[in-house]
Amino acid sequence: MRKLLGALALLATGIVQAAIPATPVMTVYEFNGPLEVPYFNASDLSRAGTLTQGTSLIPCLPIRDGKPLTDQSGTPYVGFEIVVDPRKASRSSTEDFKRAVAARKALKVKNHHCPASVRSVIGIRDLYALEKAPSFDPPRAGGGRAESGVSELDRIVRAFHASSDCEGANVKLTGRRPALKRAWDDFIRDHADLGSPTTLARAKHLDYVMRTAIYEGHLGRGCNAYGACERNIIALSIRNRAVGQCQKNQGCSFPGDFQGAASSVSQYNIWDEYLTQISGLTSCFLRPDLASDERYAKLQAMYAQSLPDVERILFGDDADLRTVFPENSLADLTSMRHYYHAPAMGKCFPNHDRVEYMSGAVARKGDDFALIANTRIQVGAKSGDGYAFEEFRFEETPERDLVRIEDNYPGFLVDARKVSLRAPGFCPAYGIPSGCRSGTVGRYRKTPNWLNDGKPLGITCRLSDRGESCQGGGATKTVEVGGVCDKEMRPVAGVR
Structure with missing residues (x-):
């Protein structure tokens, strides 16, 4: 891992007249894309090498003959200096990343020009300003009281999390999804004493489903009834997806393939290469020595709360489904394969005029150029071949998107070729039908094209509520999740 002195100083030229924010730390990311992304020689755009998904870097604008290097449509190529290379990352990389992000946020500069020494560039559309740091489990501390487990499968899953096989799957930052698969295969091969091949395979499937259920859900809800x-x-x-309708395009290779269905990247994006680098999805979060760590203790409590129900859902019969979901018809329950998490869907702001998302553009003020990328702007008046603009910022809160407009680039004009001024598409309040009573609208969300192809379900659970902290007493509560007007989650039955 190279020292960050050069990276943090990059683009700091011209600080005497500092006026605009420095470029942020950005990350190489293409959802479900190839592991390696090409970069190019700045001189002729010939291929120079590759960067790995999840590489964090500081971008800048290479200037040639007084102009930034762009394609014919005005989309910039950017020079870069690497902050964290996932191929070489270690536990210390987490703090390296956090320090770089903080330093860039605090820095003001005159422009975003590259130093003359920069020789390589990458397309800006491969970069996103993502602030999640690389995730590694803490080193083993020894001790910790091992939970005995409430079932045979639970005991095997816990043994896997405590094993060197699981630990080995997370040593490297890259390739964690296939590494977890290999780790389970090795664990099953070497631990025939823990159960029959069928039992060990079931434990593996259970582990995958529990991981997906925990990380697909809202971690902040912890052990409250809605979250469970x-x-x-x-x-x-x-x-x-694995019983009754096993489809390869949904990850299922054979009837009962819960592992494949639960870890299909196209269906559950949390299993994407980059997202497994920053989330802890593949971690060994049930390790006994991690029980004293607040974050891991909460994950362990969420697992323990949900495990009995999930075992019944996966391996039980129709009566078990009726027990876990006591007020729903069996036909509805067994045909529910899709759900819509509205807050996580595409953000939109129909009540604000001339708001546009910029994947990558250049703004100019005289001989100074700025990179405007992976951000929204509010477009102002046109002047020559550019538009005045202000940054359109928002903060997501549980109830609403808090919008603020910031004039961070005074006097700069964004390239008119990158401004469409198209009217916003369909984007309902909260992503729910207009007939739902929602009071004052706090956010708008896009909806997937399949949402109206099935039957919206309100699914009822009766379970122990231990609160968001997972430290409550566990009073039994009945809760409904979904229905047409649920702003958080909407299960849908019958979508093919």
């Missing part, structure tokens, strides 16, 4: 019911619904959707 949400996890049960996610497990049910996986069960129904």
Whole structure:
């Protein structure tokens, strides 16, 4: 890992007249894309090498003959200096990344020009300003009271999390999804004493479904009733993708392939290469020595709360489904394979005029150029071949998107070729039908094209509520998740 002195100083030229924010730390990311992304020689755009998905870097604008290097449409190529290379990352990389992000946020500059020494460039559309740091489990501390497990499968899953096989799957930052698969294969091969081949395979499937249910759900809800019911619904959707309708395009290779259905990147994006680098999805979060760590203790509590129901959902019969979901018809339950998490869907702002998302553009003020990328702007008046603009910022809160308009680039004009001024597309309040009563609207969300192809379900769970902290007493509560007007999650039955 190279020292960050040069990276943090990059683009700091011209600080005497500092006026605009420095470029942020950005990350190489293409959802479900190839592991390696090409970069190019700045002189002739011939291929120079590759960067790995998840590489974080500081971008800048190479200037040639007084102009930034762009394609014919005005989309810039950017020079870069690497902050964290996932191929070489270690636990210390987490703090390296955080320090770089903080330093860039605090820095003001005159422009975003590259130093003359920069020789390589990458397309800006391969970069996103993502602030999640690389995730590694803490080193083993020894000790910790091992939970005995409430079932045979639970005991095997816990043994896997405590094993060197699981630990080995997370040593490297890259390739964690296939590494977890290999780790389970090795663990099953070497631990025939823990159960029959069928039992060990079931434990593996259970582990995958539990991981997906926990990380697909809202981690902030912890062990409250809504969050626990949400996890049960996610497990049910996986069960129904592997039982009764096993489709390869949804990750299922054979009837009962819960592992494949639960870890299909196209269906559950949390299993994407980059997202497994920053989330902890493949971690060994049930390790006994991590029980004293607040974050891991909460994950362990969420797992323990949901495990009995998820076992019944995956391996039980129709009576078990009726027990876990007591007020829904069996036909609805077994045909529910899709759900819509509205807050996580595409953001839109129909009540604000001339708001546009910029994947990558150049703004100019005299001989100074700025990179405007992976951000929204509010477009102002046109002047020559550019538009005045202000940054359109927002913060997501549980109830609403808090919008603020910031004039961070005074006097700069964004390239007119990158401004469309198209009217916003369909984007309902909260992503729910207009007939739903929602009071003052706090956010707008796009909806997937399949949402109206099935039957919206309100699914009822009766379970122990231990609160968001997972430290409550566990009073039994009945809760409904979904229905037409649920702003958080909407299970849908019958979508093919």
